[in-house]
Amino acid sequence: MDELAxxxxxxxxxxxxxxDLGDAGLNKRARILMEQFAADPxxxxxxxxxGWGETMATYRFFDNDSVDWEAIMAPHWQQTQQRMAALxxxxxxxxx
Numbered sequence: 001m002d003e004l005a006x007x008x009x010x011x012x013x014x015x016x017x018x019x020d021l022g023d024a025g026l027n028k029r030a031r032i033l034m035e036q037f038a039a040d041p042x043x044x045x046x047x048x049x050x051g052w053g054e055t056m057a058t059y060r061f062f063d064n065d066s067v068d069w070e071a072i073m074a075p076h077w078q079q080t081q082q083r084m085a086a087l088x089x090x091x092x093x094x095x096x
Contacts (some may be wrong), residue, residue: 010035018075022066028060083084 019027029088036048049055061067084090 001089015073015074017081018078021071026061026064026066029057030067033058033061034072051078 010031012034016027016031016034019030021027021030033048037043040048045058046052046055049058
């Protein structure tokens with residue numbers, strides 16, 4: 001059996017299903033970066049990336065005018081609201 005066919009989809013495909021940066025390539029790159037940074041949240045960009053080429057590509061992604069942090073986070077916020085709506089009680093810690 002093909003392992004790829006049975007492997008679960010990366011969490012970013014469901015969490016960021018509605019992501020729309022206006023370009024399929026940017027959407028794909030954003031999901032890949034989110035997976036890399038989530039794997040080691042305190043890592044620097046060079047450490048999270050696999051080599052200099054990928055590091056430079058990441059900085060180009062961040063510098064792209066079409067890449068807006070709110071557009072990237074909006075699908076995550078929507079998914080979080082849906083998860084919270086399904087629960088009777090949700091605790092939220094807010095900074096003071």
